[in-house]
Amino acid sequence: MTSTIVPLGTYRNETPYPFCPGCGHGTILDHLNGALVDLCLDPAQVVIVTDIGCAGLSDQYFATSAFHGLHGRSLTYATGIKLARPELHVIVVMGDGGTGIGGAHFLTAARRNIGLTLLVFNNFNFGMTGGQHSTTTPTGSVTSTTPGGNPERPLDICATAAVNGAAYVYRGTSFDDDLSVRIAEAIVTPGFAVLDIWELCTAYFVPSNKFGKRSLEATQRDMGLATGVIERRSVADYAAAVREGAASVGSGELEQQVEPMFAPGVDRPVRIVVAGSAGGKVQSAVRLAGEAAIACGLHATQRNDYPVTVKTGHSVAELIIGPDPIDYTGIDRPDALVILSTDGLRKAAAYLPRMDPADRVFLAPQVPAVATAATVEVIDPATLGLRVARTDLALTLLVVALERLAAIPAAALEEAARAGPSHTVTNLNAIEQGRRLAGV
Amino acid sequence: MTARVFTDGSRAIVRGALDAGCTFFAGYPITPASPILMMMMRELPARGGVAVQGEDEIASIGMCIGATMAGARAMTATSGPGISLYSENIGLAVMGEVPLVIVDVQRLGPATGGATTVGQGDVQFVRWGTGGGFPIIALAPSTVPECYSLTMRAFDLAERFRVPVFVVTDKELNLTLRSVDAAALEPQPVRARATRTGLEGPPYRYEPPGDVPPLGRFGDEVVRFTGSTHDEEALITKAPATVGALNRHLAAKIDDHRDEIELCTGDRQGGARTLVISYGITAGAVRDAVRDLRSDGIAVSSLVVHSLWPVPETAIAGALDGVERVVVPELNLGQYRREIERLAGGCEVVGVNRVDGELISPALVREAVA
Ligand code: SF4
Numbered sequence: 020m021t022s023t024i025v026p027l028g029t030y031r032n033e034t035p036y037p038f039c040p041g042c043g044h045g046t047i048l049d050h051l052n053g054a055l056v057d058l059c060l061d062p063a064q065v066v067i068v069t070d071i072g073c074a075g076l077s078d079q080y081f082a083t084s085a086f087h088g089l090h091g092r093s094l095t096y097a098t099g100i101k102l103a104r105p106e107l108h109v110i111v112v113m114g115d116g117g118t119g120i121g122g123a124h125f126l127t128a129a130r131r132n133i134g135l136t137l138l139v140f141n142n143f144n145f146g147m148t149g150g151q152h153s154t155t156t157p158t159g160s161v162t163s164t165t166p167g168g169n170p171e172r173p174l175d176i177c178a179t180a181a182v183n184g185a186a187y188v189y190r191g192t193s194f195d196d197d198l199s200v201r202i203a204e205a206i207v208t209p210g211f212a213v214l215d216i217w218e219l220c221t222a223y224f225v226p227s228n229k230f231g232k233r234s235l236e237a238t239q240r241d242m243g244l245a246t247g248v249i250e251r252r253s254v255a256d257y258a259a260a261v262r263e264g265a266a267s268v269g270s271g272e273l274e275q276q277v278e279p280m281f282a283p284g285v286d287r288p289v290r291i292v293v294a295g296s297a298g299g300k301v302q303s304a305v306r307l308a309g310e311a312a313i314a315c316g317l318h319a320t321q322r323n324d325y326p327v328t329v330k331t332g333h334s335v336a337e338l339i340i341g342p343d344p345i346d347y348t349g350i351d352r353p354d355a356l357v358i359l360s361t362d363g364l365r366k367a368a369a370y371l372p373r374m375d376p377a378d379r380v381f382l383a384p385q386v387p388a389v390a391t392a393a394t395v396e397v398i399d400p401a402t403l404g405l406r407v408a409r410t411d412l413a414l415t416l417l418v419v420a421l422e423r424l425a426a427i428p429a430a431a432l433e434e435a436a437r438a439g440p441s442h443t444v445t446n447l448n449a450i451e452q453g454r455r456l457a458g459v
Numbered sequence: 460m461t462a463r464v465f466t467d468g469s470r471a472i473v474r475g476a477l478d479a480g481c482t483f484f485a486g487y488p489i490t491p492a493s494p495i496l497m498m499m500m501r502e503l504p505a506r507g508g509v510a511v512q513g514e515d516e517i518a519s520i521g522m523c524i525g526a527t528m529a530g531a532r533a534m535t536a537t538s539g540p541g542i543s544l545y546s547e548n549i550g551l552a553v554m555g556e557v558p559l560v561i562v563d564v565q566r567l568g569p570a571t572g573g574a575t576t577v578g579q580g581d582v583q584f585v586r587w588g589t590g591g592g593f594p595i596i597a598l599a600p601s602t603v604p605e606c607y608s609l610t611m612r613a614f615d616l617a618e619r620f621r622v623p624v625f626v627v628t629d630k631e632l633n634l635t636l637r638s639v640d641a642a643a644l645e646p647q648p649v650r651a652r653a654t655r656t657g658l659e660g661p662p663y664r665y666e667p668p669g670d671v672p673p674l675g676r677f678g679d680e681v682v683r684f685t686g687s688t689h690d691e692e693a694l695i696t697k698a699p700a701t702v703g704a705l706n707r708h709l710a711a712k713i714d715d716h717r718d719e720i721e722l723c724t725g726d727r728q729g730g731a732r733t734l735v736i737s738y739g740i741t742a743g744a745v746r747d748a749v750r751d752l753r754s755d756g757i758a759v760s761s762l763v764v765h766s767l768w769p770v771p772e773t774a775i776a777g778a779l780d781g782v783e784r785v786v787v788p789e790l791n792l793g794q795y796r797r798e799i800e801r802l803a804g805g806c807e808v809v810g811v812n813r814v815d816g817e818l819i820s821p822a823l824v825r826e827a828v829a
Contacts (some may be wrong), residue, residue: 087685099525127514265504
């Protein structure tokens with residue numbers, strides 16, 4: 020698209036810069052303009068994304084597209100723009116402050132190698148808000164918030180970007196003659212390009228620290244910092260990689276339609292709670308029962324409860340089935356309670372005193388005896404010489420419970436197991452064990 | 460008998476977004492909103508869109524805003540703690556007039572609260588969740604099919620008014636599986652983006668105040684965007700006349716078009732002296748309770764609010780006609796009851812409230828009515 024562009028003499032508009040005399044911002048922006056002129060880009064295809072502070076004003080002096088957002092977040096907006104339209108040239112202008120408040124975004128942009136050009140206008144303090152110290156203030160420097168000298172170690176922007184994978188890393192100053200060449204190089208580099216450009220804030224940092232042009236290079240030397248082009252890597256651009264990676268993953272099935280094919284077993288809502296342990300496939304068993312209920316022309320709801328640490332402790336699933344739509348999915352008193360383990364018993368104990376003799380409790384053999392008015396039945400596979408795996412117990416006992424309640428026939432569960440995406444053989448086996456224990 | 464799906468609010472929201480033409484999603488893992496993120500990571504790219512997991516919530520909504528300005532139709536999803544981190548960018552989307560859908564799957568709060576427990580504590584938070592003060596649109600589904608239809612509607616309203624639109628649900632609605640008639644997932648009309656051709660004049664327009672100009676797209680033309688107070692050319696200004704016009708415009712977009720946004724479902728019974736006003740998951744218990752009360756011969760009316768913000772004041776005023784007592788059940792300590800109280804005139808307004816992670820049961824609603 021850029022090949023059809025009539026070369027422009029400038030990408031600046033007519034508005035003069037608002038910066039203080041001697042401020043480095045205007046110089047760097049002139050170099051940015053020089054880079055754009057050299058590259059001959061379509062101004063509509065160039066988006067200058069600005070952070071906050073004096074440098075955040077920069078986009079207003081260019082005839083390109085512009086996005087001026089919130090402090091520290093410029094890299095996030097730029098990433099969204101680049102992901103949505105990878106062909107755009109997205110240039111982020113940020114002060115040193117942005118590398119602090121937006122530190123996570125800076126690290127992530129480097130790791131991702133998203134194809135952005137980040138210009139850090141690094142003058143070691145917050146100019147617009149009154150000369151406070153920033154992440155890059157040299158140790159010992161005086162600012163309005165470090166009157167006794169900055170006790171913090173400054174962030175090495177370039178080393179951080181380089182070690183995290185950035186494709187192009189440069190450190191220089193606003194006085195570098197070749198700055199526009201470096202900026203142009205960065206813009207055409209696939210992947211994340213960072214230019215840490217040291218400059219003077221004549222309003223605050225310069226007078227507070229008797230700092231001048233020579234101090235910039237002296238400080239870099241004293242701190243042992245590399246300068247010039249520090250890193251150049253050939254990398255895949257993230258926006259392209261995201262699209263390619265995603266193309267290899269097919270669409271899944273959000274939900275599966277179930278056709279009614281069995282007679283409804285119940286004419287009123289039936290509420291069943293299955294309480295076991297994590298890893299016991301409680302929820303997938305109840306899900307099969309829900310799908311089986313739908314295959315019987317019924318409505319169903321399934322509400323799961325488990326601790327935040329998913330693979331330990333209890334796993335409880337509440338199933339409601341009935342002929343009418345179910346508006347309230349909570350269960351205050353279940354018609355049947357299936358308890359598979361002591362974890363499950365702990366969680367289900369609250370239901371027991373609310374149940375009466377018409378209600379049923381089904382216990383796995385390893386569960387201690389319970390005190391309740393409900394009718395209790397221990398389902399012990401060993402009585403038939405069966406050995407049911409721990410992960411099948413939920414489905415096996417649920418089949419028994421559903422048969423005892425005459426709520427859902429085992430055949431409907433078998434149909435749901437066959438229609439399911441996985442574990443068909445295991446599930447059919449668990450249902451078969453349940454059938455034998457239920458004597459059907 | 461019809462075919463049904465065993466599905467939940469998370470899936471319905473994802474399907475709604477896909478059917479509405481969502482092309483960009485960014486989110487950060489958080490219970491109970493993570494299933495939306497995981498499904499979008501799989502489903503959106505398969506349809507030519509882009510889905511990305513942000514480094515945090517701030518980046519997630521930031522990427523959505525950037526992508527929208529580059530032509531995408533974007534959605535993000537989180538829970539209350541994530542909305543806290545979205546706060547500054549919600550303000551940016553309002554100020555920059557960015558269409559965006561934000562799903563808040565509420566959990567019990569405050570702070571990390573109860574990650575896997577239900578709550579409705581974000582109702583006033585989504586209304587006032589960023590600095591500066593501004594009207595907002597927030598839709599609240601009360602069933603799985605409504606999760607689908609109101610997500611589509613949120614995309615439509617976002618385009619209509621160039622605003623962020625909330626879809627406010629909760630853990631229970633999003634994670635509880637329910638049988639749903641396949642035909643009940645009713646697609647809603649979603650308007651195409653009004654994209655600038657470059658001939659419409661400036662990118663922002665403040666006169667007439669409620670007017671919404673088409674959105675420019677990076678790459679098609681030179682587009683300027685800013686979150687600072689700006690003139691119609693998106694240049695930063697502090698000129699009082701311009702800034703006042705801008706802020707009144709942001710309010711008027713919604714205030715002057717309430718009839719296009721407000722939404723509720725009334726179920727009025729002649730002679731009823733009690734009205735139950737509910738929203739979200741709690742409306743399910745109310746439907747159940749109302750059915751039982753009526754079959755016991757107790758007259759009761761119900762109003763389910765779907766547009767939490769703006770408050771459907773006209774419909775509420777109509778529903779209050781002839782009513783002496785209003786019952787407002789909610790899983791917080793009376794956040795929406797405040798809105799009802801200011802509209803209720805001489806009516807007694809009572810709350811039914813739980814903040815213990817348990818649902819409000821139909822029995823509690825029946826007790827409050829009878
Ligand atoms: S305050 Fe500092 S950074 Fe801001 S314009 Fe003045 S010199 Fe430049």
